[in-house]
Each structure stands twice: as structure tokens, then as C-alpha cells.
Amino acid sequence: MKSVTFKCFTLLFSVLLFLNCAEQTKNDIPWLVLFDGKTLNGWTQIGGEALYEVKEGAIVGRTVHDTPNSFLTSNAKYSDFILELDYKVDPSMNSGIQIRSNSFPHYRDGRVHGYQVEIDPSDRAWSGGIYDESRRGWLNPMTENKEAQKAFKQNEWNHYRIEAIGDTLKTWINGVPASFLIDEKTSSGFIALQVHSIKPEQQEGTEIRWKNIKIITDSVAKYATKSPIKPIITKNQLTIDERKNGWKLLWDGHSTNGWRGARLDDFPNKGWEISNGELTVLSSGGEESSAGGDIVTKDVYGDFELKVDFKLTEGANSGIKYYVDTDLNKGPGSSIGLEYQILDDKRHPDAKKGNHKGSRTVASLYDLIQADTTKYMNPIGVWNSAHIISKDNHVEHWLNGMKVLEYTRKSEAYRKLVSESKYVDWPNFGELDEGHILLQDHGDHVSFKNIKIKPINSK
Numbered sequence: 429m430k431s432v433t434f435k436c437f438t439l440l441f442s443v444l445l446f447l448n449c450a451e452q453t454k455n456d457i458p459w460l461v462l463f464d465g466k467t468l469n470g471w472t473q474i475g476g477e478a479l480y481e482v483k484e485g486a487i488v489g490r491t492v493h494d495t496p497n498s499f500l501t502s503n504a505k506y507s508d509f510i511l512e513l514d515y516k517v518d519p520s521m522n523s524g525i526q527i528r529s530n531s532f533p534h535y536r537d538g539r540v541h542g543y544q545v546e547i548d549p550s551d552r553a554w555s556g557g558i559y560d561e562s563r564r565g566w567l568n569p570m571t572e573n574k575e576a577q578k579a580f581k582q583n584e585w586n587h588y589r590i591e592a593i594g595d596t597l598k599t600w601i602n603g604v605p606a607s608f609l610i611d612e613k614t615s616s617g618f619i620a621l622q623v624h625s626i627k628p629e630q631q632e633g634t635e636i637r638w639k640n641i642k643i644i645t646d647s648v649a650k651y652a653t654k655s656p657i658k659p660i661i662t663k664n665q666l667t668i669d670e671r672k673n674g675w676k677l678l679w680d681g682h683s684t685n686g687w688r689g690a691r692l693d694d695f696p697n698k699g700w701e702i703s704n705g706e707l708t709v710l711s712s713g714g715e716e717s718s719a720g721g722d723i724v725t726k727d728v729y730g731d732f733e734l735k736v737d738f739k740l741t742e743g744a745n746s747g748i749k750y751y752v753d754t755d756l757n758k759g760p761g762s763s764i765g766l767e768y769q770i771l772d773d774k775r776h777p778d779a780k781k782g783n784h785k786g787s788r789t790v791a792s793l794y795d796l797i798q799a800d801t802t803k804y805m806n807p808i809g810v811w812n813s814a815h816i817i818s819k820d821n822h823v824e825h826w827l828n829g830m831k832v833l834e835y836t837r838k839s840e841a842y843r844k845l846v847s848e849s850k851y852v853d854w855p856n857f858g859e860l861d862e863g864h865i866l867l868q869d870h871g872d873h874v875s876f877k878n879i880k881i882k883p884i885n886s887k
Contacts, residue, residue: 478623486639489623499620507616523547526620534804553577556606565669579604608657696720711873724864731884743775744872751863767794791827799832
């Protein structure tokens with residue numbers, strides 16, 4: 429009898445010890461509380477004028493008419509983290525949780541942009557998907573994830589787990605894996621609670637509530653969760669919205685398909701390197717085209733939009749040319765075109781040169797028009813985004829989401845600029861109806877990726 433009693437006691441003790449250890453392990457997770465349940469301390473509203481208040485231990489956001497999207501943003505910025513929270517949303521609303529998001533004066537006058545974990549109570553049921561607010565649109569929709577679509581609970585509290593570690597973003601809705609995205613666009617930013625703008629016919633004052641907002645920022649990888657979902661990778665790929673809007677990849681991220689040397693039938697056999705999804709012109713001591721030479725698209729383009737991510741090394745010089753003519757039989761116009769300058773303005777002497785002041789600085793129309801001096805350039809070694817729009821001879825240069833110059837090809841003002849530049853000896857410079865896109869080998873180490881074009885008129 430004593431033996432049985434002892435065994436029972438031992439078993440009970442073991443169970444209690446296990447439960448205690450499990451609870452202790454759970455409590456050892458370094459959660460930080462982002463909302464104290466009583467005040468909005470640590471949060472700031474930007475964007476629109478929706479109403480935010482604390483009620484019954486939750487943050488309550490209410491819609492108002494005639495205002496853009498509103499965001500209650502964390503005062504702190506976060507890079508790698510695990511975030512958990514609960515939310516309850518009116519069935520007629522659309523909302524989201526911004527992560528790694530930012531608001532900069534140079535980007536659309538301070539507009540909030542960045543990753544958004546969707547809150548979608550509509551029949552589409554994309555809650556837990558990842559949207560790129562005010563930038564690229566949908567990155568990881570819920571089209572193929574029926575289990576996650578069914579996990580959302582209408583008119584009830586729902587739970588999100590969001591993991592952002594390095595270039596990997598993962599989400600869960602009520603414990604069900606939702607999104608798995610690998611994207612390199614943004615590594616740090618604030619967290620924000622969105623109240624979406626509403627149409628005039630929609631009810632004002634509809635609510636969304638958030639509570640139990642907590643985050644892990646210490647030893648994040650230790651607490652990461654595996655996801656069974658196949659990841660969506662955006663590097664050198666078209667997003668769902670880009671495909672819908674007619675964009676095409678100009679470079680596939682791993683081959684030389686679609687490109688050749690500017691003065692060659694094939695791609696150069698030296699001077700360029702393809703590695704880790706990056707197309708890099710190698711350094712040859714700063715001597716222009718002394719190694720592999722410039723490369724061009726095999727196709728030519730008329731009206732277009734072009735997007736290219738580029739990364740500089742110290743003192744580097746390169747460029748993106750458009751409306752390029754590579755016909756060697758046409759004399760001085762060969763391999764010449766309008767150039768979006770790529771340059772380390774602080775260290776390269778070209779920044780102080782040019783027939784027009786400042787016209788050889790980064791994002792300028794090389795030797796013709798200086799880019800806006802309030803432009804924002806990421807530090808050396810960090811990726812920057814170039815965007816060129818050319819339609820009906822009206823051309824715009826954009827850098828990191830900011831329009832930095834515009835001009836009209838073939839206009840009197842444009843021709844006057846050319847007559848005062850190094851291009852004066854090239855007849856009809858920059859006035860081709862269509863031409864190649866060119867990446868310049870200026871002898872410096874410069875990398876490119878995510879090269880995409882939306883042709884309006886091409887062959």
C-alpha cells in the first residue's frame with residue numbers, strides 16, 4: 429500500500445514539476461508590452477483624421493468621412509521582431525497592421541508606406557495577407573491559402589502572430605499559417621494600426637479594436653516558428669499587381685537572356701558578374717568600358733516605365749541610358765542615349781562637373797538637367813530605386829519614391845540644353861522614337877537587380 433501511495437505521489441510531483449517548468453518557460457519569453465491598456469502612450473497618429481481612443485482595455489479606431497487612411501504608429505522603430513495582438517473589426521471595414529513602415533518628407537510628402545498585414549472581413553477573406561502600402565501593392569495575397577481564409581472569425585476577436593526576421597515575413601491568423609514572404613525592400617520601421625478611409629456612402633463611425641499588443645525584439649530567431657507554406661520570393665520577380673498592370677521582367681536574376689554587349693552580338697565574356705540575384709559590373713579602376721563594356725536590351729522600347737534597383741560602392745559611377753542607338757554604322761550616335769546618372773555624389777569628381785550645374789549628380793539627366801537637390805539617397809552599400817517614365821515625349825526621373833526632375837524630349841527647351849552640352853555634335857540626340865535600355869560599365873563596381881519595364885510601345 430505504501431508503495432502504491434509513494435508511486436502516486438511521485439507521479440503527481442512529476443506532473444506538477446512539468447507544469448511549473450512549462451509555465452516558467454512560457455514566462456521567460458521576453459515579451460514587451462506595446463499598449464498598456466489604459467493610454468496611447470508610445471503611439472502617435474499620422475496620415476488621416478480617424479478617431480483613436482482607449483476603451484475597455486482596447487484601442488478603438490473609428491472611421492470618419494473626407495480623410496485619407498489614418499495610422500496610429502509606434503514611436504519606436506523595429507527591425508527583427510515577433511509581434512502578437514488581437515483585433516476585432518466591423519464586417520464592413522478594411523484595415524491592416526503596418527510593420528517596417530515609414531513616413532519620410534521625401535516620399536510622397538510624408539505618406540505612410542511599407543508592409544501591411546491585411547485585415548479583411550469581406551468575402552475575399554485575405555486577412556493575414558501582406559500588402560505593400562503606397563508602393564508595390566499586393567505581395568502575398570491569400571488566393572491559394574484556403575485554410576487561412578477560413579480561419580478569420582467574423583464579429584469576434586482574432587489573433588495575429590507576425591514574424592519579421594531578416595528578409596523573411598511570416599504571419600498566422602488564429603494559429604493558422606497565412607503568409608510566407610521573402611522580400612528585401614525594407615528592413616526597419618514603425619508598427620501602425622490602420623483605420624482605412626471610407627467612401628461617402630459608407631457608414632461613419634465604424635470600429636476596429638486592438639488589444640494585447642506585445643512584441644519580442646531580443647533573441648528573435650530563438651522564438652521563431654516554422655511555417656509549412658511555400659514562400660513567395662519577390663527578388664527579380666513580378667508582383668501580382670505588376671503582372672496585372674503589364675510590367676515585364678527585363679532581367680530574370682540568373683542568366684544573360686535578353687541582354688547583349690552594346691557593341692557585341694552576345695553578352696560580354698568578362699567585366700560583368702551574376703551572383704546571388706545581382707547583376708554587377710566589376711571594377712576595372714574607373715576606366716569607362718575598359719573591361720566588359722556597356723550592356724543593352726536586345727529589344728527596343730518607345731514609351732515605357734522602367735524600374736531598377738541599384739547599389740553603389742564608394743566613389744562609383746554608372747548610369748541607366750534609354751533611347752539608345754547601338755548601330756555602329758550610324759557614326760557618333762552609336763551607344764549614345766539619354767542617361768539617368770548613377771553616382772556617389774560625395775566622392776566622385778563628376779558631381780561637380782557638367783555643362784549645366786549639378787547635371788552629373790545622381791538621378792540627373794546626365795549633363796543636361798540637375799536632379800532636385802532635396803532628393804534622398806540611401807548610404808553607400810544600401811540599395812536605391814530608380815524609376816524612369818517616358819510617355820508622349822514627357823520624361824520623369826524618380827529616386828526612392830520622389831520625382832526629382834521632368835522634361836519634354838524634342839521641345840525647344842530640350843534642344844537648347846543639348847546645344848549647350850557635350851552632346852551638341854550628335855544630330856537629333858535623344859530624339860529616337862524607340863531605342864535600347866543600357867546599363868553602363870564605367871569601370872566601377874555597381875550592382876543592379878529588380879529590373880522591370882512596362883512597355884507602352886515596343887517591339
